[in-house]
Amino acid sequence: MxxxxxxxxxxxxxxxxxxxxxxxxxxxxxxxxxxxxERGGIRRYLEPLELDCALHTDPEVARAAGYADVTMPATGxxxxxxxxxxxxxxxxxxxxxxxxxxxxxxxxxxxxxxxxxxxxxxxxxxxxxxxxxxxxxxxxxxxxxxxxxxxxxxxxxxxxxxxxxxxxxxxxxxxxxxxxxxxxxxxxxxxxxxxxx
Structure with a gap:
């Protein structure tokens, strides 16, 4: 009780x-x-994941897709x-x-x-x-x-x-x-x- x-x-x-x-x-x-x-932080985030996507690494590819710069992966x-x-x-x-x-x-x-x-x-x-x-x-x-x-x-x-x-x-x-x-x-x-x- x-x-x-x-x-x-x-x-x-x-x-x-x-x-x-x-x-x-x-x-x-x-x-x-x-x-x-910033790009360096994004790069360090991508390295251990080996996340290979040009939107996150190549400013020209990102701009061609309509972004002002490389994008941060959503998971980060x-x-x-x-x-x-x-x-x-x-x-x-x-x-x-x-x-x-x-x-x-x-x-x-x-x-x-x-x-x-x-x-x-x-x-x-x-x-x-x-x-x-x-x-x-x-x-x-x-x-x-x-x-x-x-x-x-x-x-x-x-x-x-x-x-x-x-x-x-x-x-x-x-x-x-x-x-x-x-x-x-x-x-x-x-x-x-x-x-x-």
Whole structure:
């Protein structure tokens, strides 16, 4: 009996997050990628994949196809929407421990203002709709961070909630070139059981 009451209590802590579905937690602001998309970055992205497409490597072929420059493969676009993790004068890791976590990160839930505090976080899935190709020379970012789903759930790693967030991918001219949905799981890890053997 007690376990059922306990389960209901922890799920109730997520209700204000569930009630916030539809809210843009970024209030329309844009988080810009750390760098503009550039040919060298595209080349380094293509190398380990051996992705041989002239639209990504040959400016003349790309221009003949109607692009201003070589295009970034769609699978790599998200990387250019992530802000720099470190800038001069900042401290990224404040501990020398082996499993030290960064002080701040663009991909965790540290900015979540509602619901219970969580210490565990990971991405679960991602979905992107592209409206057009991104080309070398463009700077892109993510506009908005709208919560579209929140499902509290206990898993093998802890108690938390699966959430889905939606943003627009925009250029420096504020043209929408894609829409992204990212699934996350924010949770409080289960207590580690000591091995008594």
């Amino acid at each position: 007690t376990a059922a009451v306990d389960t209901a209590d922890w799920k109730a802590d997520w209700q204000e997050v569930v009630d916030a579905i539809g809210r843009d937690f970024a209030e329309g602001s844009i988080t810009w990628g750390g760098d503009a998309v 676009v998200i990387s250019w929407t992530i802000p720099a993790a470190w800038t001069p004068g900042q401290v990224l890791f404040d501990s020398a421990e082996r499993d030290a976590q960064p002080v701040h990160s663009a991909i965790n839930n540290a900015d979540m203002t509602l619901g219970p505090r969580t210490t565990g976080f990971f991405g679960t899935d991602i979905e992107v709709d592209f409206l057009r190709d991104v080309v070398a020379g463009e700077r892109i970012g993510r506009r908005g961070k709208r919560l579209v789903a929140c499902t509290p759930k206990e898993t093998g790693v802890g108690r938390g909630a699966f959430m889905t967030w939606e943003s627009e991918i925009v250029t420096g001219e504020l043209e929408v070139v894609g829409r992204i949905r990212i699934g996350t799981y924010a949770y409080v890890p289960h207590a580690v059981k000591e091995d008594v053997s």
